[in-house]
Amino acid sequence: MADKHGAEKHIDDVTGVETTGHEWDGIRELNNPMPRWWLWTFYATIVWGIGYMIAYPAWPMLTEATRGVLGYSSRAEVAKELQAAKAAQTVFVDRIAAAPLPDIIADPELSQFAIAGGAAAFRVNCVQCHGSGAAGSAGFPNLNDDDWIWGGSPDEIYKTIAHGIRFEGDADTHVSEMPAFGDMLQPDEIKQVAAYVVSLTGTPADSGMIEPGKQLFADNCASCHGEDAKGIREMGAPNLADAIWLKGEGEQAVANQIRAPKHGMMPGWLSRLGEPTVKQLAVYVHSLGGGE
Template sequence: MSAADRRDATSGVDTTGHEWDGIRELNNPLPKWWLYIFYASIAWAVVYWIVMPAWPLASTYTKGLLGYSQREAVLADRDEALAERAAHGAPLLKVTPEQISKDSGLLEFALANGKAAFGDNCAGCHGAGGGGARGFPNLQDDDWLHGGSIDEILRTIRVGVRSTSPETLGGVSMPAFGRDGSLKRDEIENVAAFVRTLSSLAPAPTADVAAGGRIFATRCASCHGAKGEGNREMGAPRLNDAIWLYGSDQKAIVETLATGRAGVMPAWESKLDEATLRSLAVYVRSLGGAQ
């Protein structure tokens, strides 16, 4: 086909020479502005490959002349934030945890810091204000499984209860008398009914409370005390008060006795810095029930 044949008579533009059923394709050049942007993009890509991290290699990647790394940028930001927080928290480390409450400036800082850390780390289990839930102790009351002095609270937060820390509290758990078969069903019902009487709750009418009391003396008192007064060393809760971790109705107590209980409080020592741990202890104690 000659050049003249290829020209489209109507538009005067060359065609590509392709033809489908008498329809021919015009061969319009690309617009200049489009081409320039296209070339500029290519040039930009080449520059980018040279200065920024770009190409994957067998075990690494091209680092680029600027050596920029998002990961390092994030780590640097984090280190800066941690250093800033540590600097703010440093005064808390200069006094004993007990003394923090005696200095209004330190106390104010510790409470604000502790409140924020509590929301981030603890509220999921203990509730937003430390109000607790079934199996998760209320931190606002005057009843402490593991001690309510600031040092004891700090210790609980540090090492946890039945946690993975080698120093964890809660070396003993509540045995599963039902599951391990050491108490029969009716014995469990009886001792559960007796446990209710320790805190002046009405026992189940069908239960033999006296028989339950005899079982309590031999099987339970070693941990919970003869009158159910509890044993903090063991983390065995008081049973003669109105505060229940797992519920006070006959059914809940029977379940506690049948399946056992082993609440887990994580250890925070390795996850939070010392100033935050101290702030948390001060904050938790401020929630109420300070001893």
């Protein structure tokens, strides 16, 4: 038997099925037809695809895709879900806005919501300076420890976040400024003060500088940092006797700060984020374990 091209057709002796003409190592390929169920499934997928393109957005154009007769939009679905989530949160947000911070912390449901919301707000607005774990970048405070210049109670944390530190855009911001003692003390005197400060938590290079440094500290620094060097919160002066250093550790770093102090700035977030979010941030920061 020959096909339309004149080539002889081959029929398999065992099955009686025509072969395709392909042969590998004496093995011939049978030309069996596709199963009917497979063909009908294939045709059904074609019909389904055509129907889907008619019903839903499918073909991309220059500025948008075809809309489909059902008018479905994934963007509209997302917007609807976000609106529903926002509506569900409104109840908690309104309660947080109305409640004082101690009441929020005492309420397990509100506290959990505030911590979660504060953590989210922290990741968006605060990690750039304080780090993702709130341990602080170089020159920025660690919020996990117990060293609080302006206080670590929930209300005090709230005030710091709300109004900032040395933030010109807020009249209620925290303000403190250490004078540059490089204009007031001699270089050797600065070294002596640094030696005394380091001696409060460690061992300076020259122990003979401690006593004269202590007297210089009492004359020039105790009015802000206190006679025990543990800081005076109302003055915004840090505790120098807790081995926690913001601007650098060691005698040289302490001497540099005495000579020409660095002053950081933190913006006030109340006008940017609103009171409920600032409250949530305060609860979250307090929950990190370093609060009072």
